[in-house]
Amino acid sequence: MARDSRLNILGLQRFGLGLRPGDLAVIGGDARDLLLDEVKRRSVPVPIGLDLVGQAQIGSAFYAFQEKEKAEREAPRPAMQAAMMPAPGGTNEGQGASPPPVPPEPPLPQRIYRDEVAARMRAGLEPLAGFGERLAQFWSNHFCISVSQGNFVRALAGAYEREAIRPHVFGRFEDMLLAVESHPAMLIYLDNQQSIGPNSPAGKRRGRGLNENLAREIMELHTLGVSGGYSQGDVTSLARIITGWTVAGRDGRLGFPGAFAFNAGVHEPGMHPLLGKDYEEAGAEQGRLALLDLAHHPATARHLAFKLARHFVADDPPSALVSRLTETWRRTEGDLAAVSATLIQSNEAWSPEAAKLRQPQELLLAMLRALGRKPEFGPIAGALAAMGQPLWQPSGPNGFPGNNDAWATPEGIKTRIDVAAAWGRQAAGSASDPRALLEAVLGPLASVETKQAVVRAESKAQAIALLLMSPEFQRR
Structure with missing residues (x-):
């Protein structure tokens, strides 16, 4: 069924990752077909990187790291200090300036975590729509762990998502559940x-x-x-x-x-x-x-059908949608591809109202995609922490909240403004004309008020920041 162009773009924001410059030209037709094609192809991005390894390799490396730390703690400090002192009678005078000290390498768990965060964000830049990636993030938060639990969980967090969540996003819920509950990261957490x-x-x-x-x-x-x-x-x-x-x-x-x-x-x-x-x-x-x-318990079907509908559609999702998702779940015995397809095929999921505020991780990915920016750990980690959603670090086992009220606080909105302003300044030298960027990433979603605000901005940096803070960009 064909849909108007505005609802097409809103649907790609609601169920996907946000438009990149050039995407409008290749989407065409009904966005629902594009989303369902990802379900059919079982398309879930796989974070890749030269340094990404699995749980067993991480376990061995972590135990070795612990032994090394223990040996360093137990090393006689006077001997260590003597080794760092100049020889008797020695002096640094006349030898020129000493080279600047080399910053110490981050500990192993932090290095692994940094690599995993960057790889996770890179994976979100690849898909045209990104429904599979959004589902991976939903299930990762549903079955959350937290790196605040300690260094072993910090080292395992990325592997946990890659091994226990992503392979089962369009598979069977029972397989995901077994993989999650038997993963070392969850057992330790x-x-x-x-x-x-x-x-x-x-x-x-x-x-x-x-x-x-x-x-x-x-x-x-x-x-x-x-x-x-x-x-x-x-x-x-x-x-x-x-x-x-x-x-x-x-x-x-x-x-x-x-x-x-x-x-x-x-x-x-x-x-x-x-x-x-x-x-x-x-x-x-x-x-x-x-x-x-x-x-396979009926209560599980009801619980997770509601949670899916709340995450993607509205804080108070239509009861007909929840019932339809529950029925599909029970009829297919937890076939997540069938449940995901039912979500996309349900008219109740395509309300023209952008009822949900993008959560910080979603928002940051949309900003990266819109600006064509390379994901780097420092800016990503800083922005996510500032906005209250550091990757794999919820405050409790119930994960990050799924309702708008948790994110639309005065402090939360102020932080979003600060992040948008900072990213606008950084993008001003390389991004395209803000008016062209607005058309490329919002298209028919952009309101007259947003277009006027971008055109009347005092600088390119301010125009980009206003685009990123517009209701059409912030909501889905």
Whole structure:
């Protein structure tokens, strides 16, 4: 079904990443067809970089980094200081100025994190529409981890998204759920490696017990939702079921250092009930079977259908849209490609009102695409932190908020203005004429008021900043 040109562009902002100069000439037709083509092709960008490696390599490197740090901490300081002192009687006079000190190399976890952030942002520059990338970001936030948990999670954050989220964006929800909950980044973030079955050999020996963090968030956030009909007893049972899901240590006793491992010595033995079903003792398989049932639970379908509609369409999404997404989810048993296609095909998702404010990560990608700017870690990290959405660093396991009120605060809007002004100044020397840029990245979306503001700007930098802060650019 053909759509008017304004709704076409709004749809690409609502479900995609924003226009780049030149995109208008190649889009043509109905934007819905372009978005559905990404679903059909399972098109999800893969962040690439020479230094990007997987969880196992990161684990080995991180353990080596820890050993090196430990050795440096334990090194005798007097000897270290003596090595840095000039020889007796020596002097620097007459030898000319000393070369400037070389800045120390960032620690390994920070280097990995920097590379992953830049690669993630580069991936968002590639697609024409970018529905797959937007979905990857949605699911990454749904199954969030936080680098504030420590250096190991900081090092693993990018690999976690590449390994557990992106391969399953157009796959089956059950596969994504299993990949997420067994990934070292999630196990460390929610402390499951510290969870010990009280009646396991280790529990009896050490007198330690369960840690319910991961089990609680699996049920409350990742699957059923807070109103999903589970009890505290179910949380405790799931915590027992997934004891033993851990990360292999540096000694390799449980497996490749840094990779997922099942430690039978800390697993709570026996049968455990969960949501009215008994799960027989089966080691790691017991946890896998429980997660599969949670993935297919009706409450999971309702919870995630609502969350998808809220993220893409409106804070209070149309009930008909939520019902349609829920029905597709249940009928296809969590086929995320089918659910994503239903979202695009639903008329309720194509309201002409731009009801959602772009979140900072979305906004920054749209700015990079509009200005043709190369993603560099420093400016990206600074802008995201200033706007309140640093990459892979939410304040809690519920992720960054999905509602407009969280981002449209007075302080939040002021920060957006500051970022737009700074980027406008930086782009003024290289960007095209602001009026041409306005037409290229907003096209028929641009209002008369926005066009006049850009034309009447006192400088090129101000004109670009006004474009970036316009309601048509900030909202979707």
